[in-house]
Amino acid sequence: MDLLHFAYKLLFGHVKISMEIVPPIFRNCSSIFIPNKDEKYANCTIEAGIDPCYLLRELHRAKEFRTYFLAIIPIILSIIACSLNICYLLAQIKCFRQEKASFKKRQIFLISRSLSIILANILFYVVIIVWKSSGFNYPSAMIFIFIGGINFVSVTGTYIGLTILLYTAIAHQFWYKTKLTLKHCYIIVAVIWIISFISSFCVAFWGATLFYPETAPISCSFEGCQRPLVIIIVISLSIFYGTVIILYVLMMLRLRRLVRKSSLVRARSKSNSMTALKRLGLNMVTFAIGSVPILIVCIVALVNLEDLSSLGEGDKSPCKSFINSALFVEVEVLASVAAIVWILAMIIDPVINILSDAKLRTLIVLQFTSVSSSLRRFRTGSVKSTLSTDD
Incomplete structure (x- = not known):
């Protein structure tokens, strides 16, 4: 009782x-107060003037954020994102086989982007498993940063490639059809992935030292290494992000001007150009939604770097978590917001591209109809088999 x-x-x-x-x-x-759980914080030494009840309340908030907003909700969203992108990838591969060579060029970049998103989701599950089994440490933090880096750089590179490809297809049609081959597109995608892996590994290797400087394989002091490193990362990401947005805007303005001026262009060609512009605009919105949280988290981390870096100092203990509970809440909120918005962008991306592409939309509807018909036939056959057995 x-x-x-x-x-x-x-x-x-x-x-x-x-x-x-x-x-x-x-x-x-x-x-x-939770009996049999919070007694271990009673003997912790806290500074004078700090309310222990405030620390306990913040500690519970951090644990709640960690459970729901950094684990359960992201996992559910990640399953949805992974399922959507796998369906989208299969539809793209089928369209790729049916399209002409000139249309396959765009599909190569879309397939690369879908593969990047699916890989990021799979590695996200790996991070969750490692986190729940042994907690966050230098290796798990490195994997987490590595995942975000690969996804950010590869998807950003793909967006840049798609933007230039669409611009070339409209503004320089002859060069697009005769000079730009499928082989060139494969090479560009391969270069994007190589740059993504190398840059993400470097950022992850050094970035994880910000949170776990004592267990890192390299020495990284706060003033001599950590602060300059974060400043370089934030500036680089900001330049990268700003360059892509500016490139999108300039390309869209240039293409819109070309479409309006080309009164001699055939109606069908003009319609295709407007469709390309809409896709370009939707891609820009998706990129902005998915990348802004990462940039904001990096800027906030830079502002609070000295406090955040202290979390990785010393051995992990209940008292350390209790004393730094308010700081842990800040970390959990930042990580949760970044993870949820990042995954939401992965869900929005295939939905937008399917709705804006008539061929993919028709193909997915046909596939869905085919699967539904197969399920109905299977159920009908099962019912008939059951009735015949009963007879």
């Missing part, structure tokens, strides 16, 4: 915990 009584209190908060089991330091916040 005592166990049921306590469980009822935790769920509805109508029953008070006996003050005898609450340590004196937490007597003023017995309503949030």
Whole structure:
């Protein structure tokens, strides 16, 4: 009965915990004290003037954020994103086989982008498994940064390639059809992936030292290494992000001007150009949505770098988590927002591209109809088999 009584209190908060089991330091916040869990924080040494109840409340907030917003919700969204992108990838591969060589050039970049998103989701599951099994440490932080880096650089490179490809197809049609071959597109995609892996590994190798300087394989002091490193990373990402957005805007303005001026262009060609412009605009919106959180997290990390770097100093212990609970809340909120918005962009990307591409849309509808018909035939056959067995 005592166990049921306590469980009822935790769920509805109508029953008070006996003050005898609450340590004196937490007597003023017995309503949030969890017996058999929070006793380990009672003997922690805190600075004068700091409210222990505030630290305990912040610690519980950090754990809630970690459970729901950094694990459960991202995993659910990641499953949706992975499923959508796998379906989108299969439809792209089927379209790629049916298209002419000139249309395959764009499909190569779209397939590369889908592969990057699927790979990022798979590696995200690996990070969750490592985190739940052994907690965050230097290797898991390095993998986490490596995943974000690969996805950011490869997807950004793909967007740049698509932008230039669409611009060339409209502004320089002859060169696009005769000089730019499929082989060139394969080479460009391969270069994008090579740059993504190399740059992401370097950023992850050094970036993880910001959070775990004592367990890192290299020495990285705060003033001599950590601060300059974060400044370089933030500036590089900002330049990279700004360059892509500016390139998108300039390309769209240039293409719109060309389409309006080309009064001699055939109506069909003009319609194709407008479709390309719409795709370019949608790609820009998707890129902006998915990349802004990463940039914001990097800027906030730079502003609070000295405090954040202290989390990786010393051994992990309950008292360390308790004393730095407010800082842990900040870290959990930043990581949660970045992860959720990042994955939402992965969901939006295939949806936008499917809705804006009539061929893919028709193909997916046909595939869905085919699967539904197969399921109906399977169910009908099962019912008939059951009836014949009963007879």
